[in-house]
Amino acid sequence: MSLILNIETATKNCSVSIANNGKTIACKEIAEQNFSHAEKLHVFIKEILKENNISYNDLTAIAVSQGPGSYTGLRIGVSSAKGLCYALSIPLIAIDTLELLARKISVVEGVIIPMIDARRMEVYSAIFNVDCTKERKVEAEIIDSTSYSEIETNIHLVGDGISKFKEVLTDQKFIFHDQVIFPSANEMSALSYEKHKKSDYVDVAYFEPYYLKDFLLIK
Numbered sequence: 001m002s003l004i005l006n007i008e009t010a011t012k013n014c015s016v017s018i019a020n021n022g023k024t025i026a027c028k029e030i031a032e033q034n035f036s037h038a039e040k041l042h043v044f045i046k047e048i049l050k051e052n053n054i055s056y057n058d059l060t061a062i063a064v065s066q067g068p069g070s071y072t073g074l075r076i077g078v079s080s081a082k083g084l085c086y087a088l089s090i091p092l093i094a095i096d097t098l099e100l101l102a103r104k105i106s107v108v109e110g111v112i113i114p115m116i117d118a119r120r121m122e123v124y125s126a127i128f129n130v131d132c133t134k135e136r137k138v139e140a141e142i143i144d145s146t147s148y149s150e151i152e153t154n155i156h157l158v159g160d161g162i163s164k165f166k167e168v169l170t171d172q173k174f175i176f177h178d179q180v181i182f183p184s185a186n187e188m189s190a191l192s193y194e195k196h197k198k199s200d201y202v203d204v205a206y207f208e209p210y211y212l213k214d215f216l217l218i219k
Contacts, residue, residue: 002060002196005045005084006188009037009077010069010097011116011160013182016044018052022193026052027186037076045080056088061201063093063192065100065183067210068124068138069116074209082204091201093192097210098138100183100191101159102128110154110175111135114183115161121168123161124212127151140212143168159183 001020008015008029014037015029028044030036049055064081067074085092101114107130115123121143127136141147143165148155151173157165158177166176195201 002193003054003058004061004063004093004189004192004196005049005059006063006095006185006192007041007045007077007081008065008097008100008183008185008188009041009073010065010067011073011182012070013184014040014044014073015183015185016041016048017185017189018048018054019189019193022190024186024189027184029184029186031182035070035072037073041076041080045084056084059084059088059090061085061091061093061192061196062088063095063188063195065097065185065188066094067097068118068140068212069097071211074211078207078209082207085204091196091199092204092207093195093200094202094207095188095191095195096126096134096138097183098124098126099128099132099134100187101180102126102132103187103191104180104184105156105158105177107154107156110156110173111151112156112158113148115157115159117159117161117164121164123159125161138210138212145169148174 006017013031017027098114102112112128
């Protein structure tokens with residue numbers, strides 16, 4: 001049995017899940033306008049373990065969303081994960097935040113572009129195929145009417161950064177998945193388990209979040 005605690009705090013969503021062999025058995029999360037991660041994260045962790053009769057010593061590993069995203073949110077999540085790993089002497093797993101967003105939708109054709117708001121007309125984004133394999137690296141990019149003009153297939157947009165582009169990206173190839181806003185620890189379960197099976201861990205002492213832009217706060 002492999003019990004992994006997953007922590008996602010890269011956006012306004014403070015999200016925690018417990019997974020057994022890659023399957024989510026419980027998830028607690030809340031997305032608030034004002035970041036409440038510092039107050040909610042450890043409460044959620046304690047509650048989800050207690051509610052499922054799991055002790056800290058039962059955990060096999062801890063996975064954390066590595067970014068990009070909110071500097072404050074990432075710092076809180078990664079610091080908490082590292083502290084628990086150090087105290088429990090268990091490994092730390094890092095998961096790409098934008099891949100988590102891409103995995104919140106299921107499509108059969110086109111590409112998926114998850115977007116995390118980075119103020120004004122800028123977003124953190126990457127491009128994934130329908131199998132959620134990354135086709136373009138993570139970038140901080142400013143979106144205008146010419147963005148993605150080279151892509152001829154349908155483009156599925158997901159995340160809290162997409163709403164401000166509806167009047168900019170007007171081509172019919174753009175499909176806005178408005179119901180999906182934030183990444184969640186729920187989608188981390190399968191990814192963290194696969195990394196665990198391969199012993200794909202990061203160094204607890206030296207791992208740092210992927211801020212992409214230093215000290216940028218998403219508000």
